[in-house]
Amino acid sequence: MSFFQDMISVFKKKELLFLESYKESEGVYSFLFEKEKDLTWKAGQHGLFTITNKKIKNPTRPFSVASAPTENIVKITMGISADPSDFKKAMLELKEGKNISMSGPVGSFHLNDNSPSLLIAGGIGITPFRSIIKQLEAEGNRDKQQIQLLYMDSKKSYLYKDELDEIAENTSISVTYLDSRDDLYQEIDKFTYQYNGKYYIAGPKSMVDSVNAYLKNNDIPKRNIKRDVLIGY
Ligand SMILES: Cc1cc2nc3c(=O)[nH]c(=O)nc-3n(C[C@H](O)[C@H](O)[C@H](O)COP(=O)(O)OP(=O)(O)OC[C@H]3O[C@@H](n4cnc5c(N)ncnc54)[C@H](O)[C@@H]3O)c2cc1C
Structure with a gap:
């Protein structure tokens, strides 16, 4: 928009x-x-x-x-x-x-094409992604778009877990729960190796900044990265 x-x-x-x-x-x-x-x-x-x-x-x-x-x-x-x-x-x-x-x-934090997409949530940053994947589920993910959600929470307090698990079971969307940055970066590397895709990051500023820096260091073009900083955490 x-x-x-x-x-x-x-x-x-x-x-x-x-x-x-x-x-x-x-x-x-x-x-x-x-x-x-x-x-x-x-x-x-x-x-x-x-x-x-x-x-x-x-x-x-x-x-x-x-x-x-x-x-x-x-x-x-x-x-x-x-x-x-x-x-x-x-x-x-x-x-x-x-x-x-x-x-x-x-805001412009929404999917805007059918590229393979990696959704990276930190803590409360899962909120916009719940909306995105619920919408894809409702639409039947018509184009079988490759969507992977990485959900990082160091306290392992994963919101909406039952709903997310159900969506992962019934659609081609994958959901991975993580509790450390090292594991998160490993999962990002796996996606980057396989796809020339888009990256969506949402969470507290420190998390979004460090994941963004990691992507940049790995030569992901800026135009392929969208960020949503939940200011206030
Ligand atoms: C696009 C967007 C989406 C968001 N979505 C969510 C969501 O889904 N769930 C959720 O819990 N929160 C979300 N937030 C954050 C939310 O708006 C509140 O800032 C947060 O919940 C803290 O509110 P509070 O009333 O507890 O604290 P506040 O009274 O707002 O203060 C918390 C701390 O943040 C600082 N702060 C507040 N506003 C700003 C600012 N504009 N710039 C810099 N520092 C600031 C304060 O000084 C204080 O240290 C979102 C923020 C943005 C920008």
Whole structure:
């Protein structure tokens, strides 16, 4: 999506009806909202979410939409520590029937061709990839596009694991769980050896920067790498 489309999209604020929230794992929660008919996004994009149920300072944060457009629901998943920001306190206080506002969708972090693609997630950076592979699953991965997901989490606390395993079982998409950088780089090397493909990296800044540097050192052209830095971790 172009910069200008993003600009137009940001000005389109929608009120989303809160449906429910639940704990995904220790310190990680998902929030579900009703999807209005005219709201859609490209799997992997993010929205700008604003707290409207109470007055707080800095009420807006970007979050990847973790659901696929075909799921007909807006899902966001976030890390919430024991001492949360006012924004996250307000999220936990959301009650059924209340609203949150969303601007967007924005961003160019989505698949844009049928190249073999390596999706590299670090921790909470799995959120845009859940959307992407759920969407591919729903569409039946028509072109049998070669998609591999590498999911790195040093604490081995893998979000959406049951869903990801099911997708890996029922589609040609492969999912590999990793807990060390060395293993991650080994898997990246295997993909690079086999394919002239695209690389999508999402996670905290330090992780995205180091994987990006690794790819560059291995002569992967910049145009084949897309990054989504989840600022704030
Ligand atoms: C495109 C995108 C997608 C994202 N998707 C997700 C997601 O799916 N799940 C998720 O949990 N988080 C996601 N984030 C991060 C999210 O927006 C919050 O920043 C994060 O959850 C921390 O919020 P907080 O309220 O806990 O902490 P905050 O109060 O925001 O602060 C956390 C720390 O980050 C610093 N910080 C905050 N904003 C910035 C900034 N703009 N630049 C530099 N430093 C900053 C603060 O100083 C502080 O040290 C995403 C961010 C981006 C940019």
